[in-house]
Amino acid sequence: MNPKAHFARLARYSAWANAWLLDAVAAVPDADYRRDLGLFFGSLHGTLNHLLVGEHHVWFPRFSEGASPRLALDAELEPDRARLDARLREGAARWAPLIATWDARRFEGSLDYTTTQGQPVSLPFAATLTHVFNHGTHHRGQITAALTALGRPCPELDLVLFLLNPTESSVP
Template identity: 70%
Template sequence: MDAMAHFTLLARYNVWATARLLDAVRALPEEDYRRDVGLFFHSIHGTLNHLLVGEHLLWFVRFAEARSPTVALDAEVEPDRVQLDARLREGAARWAPLIASFKPDRWSGTLDYTTMRGTAASLPFAATLAHVFNHGIHHRGQITAALTTLGHPSPELDLVYFLQNPSQP
């Protein structure tokens, strides 16, 4: 599988997994949604905000616009849970069209950006894009563990379940 096909698949999986997770989170009472359950970003809400910051407000902008915005990784950029849900879904849907816009030689190049500490960085383009999707998988896993700990159903998010149903987004 070439890089374009591989990352398009990951972008589609990201949309599917994000939607399944957010559908499960919608059923949570407010108290459980905002409870500190020991996650790195404390609560499910805090972790979802971190996903919005990391995946969409930082990395997407770095890949799409070659800019390096500054926003704290633990910032509550969207306090309203309904709006946060919508922004995460919309953000996930933006990756596949962006990936489709990359020229073939881009995959073997670098992504040049400025870190949160103000340091210039240059990383392998494809590996850094893999990091973005891996990061989302990591934090969705934390949220599913929190759902289980709180006694709520947790969706199955394994990639193989997505692959078994080719009609997925």
């Protein structure tokens, strides 16, 4: 397996899945969007803000700059839902170009960073990058379950659907 191609595909899938999910969330009335639905980060809004914090303000700087931001994982970085939507889409679009800059050997190395609690860590680079994309899948799953519980339509976001429809795998 070519790790660079594999992770570029995961980045494209993540952007695709986020876009479809954000389109579905956009139709949710604000009261339901902000209501505590029992998700780990409470509401749809809280969960989306967590994705903004985790994927784009904590992990992306770790991978792109070697920086170790110290942010609370439940921080509300964007209270406005339209701006949050835009920032999530923009953030997801940054991963594939970043991955394209890495030499194939980079995936065999380690990622050294400091946790949000200030602890130094060294983890396998490729496995940790897998975590970033798996983390997004986990929270998208929570959001789709919440949409279903609210009686709202939600898109099918299986990776296989992305792989089966390359012409439709462009971000909406």
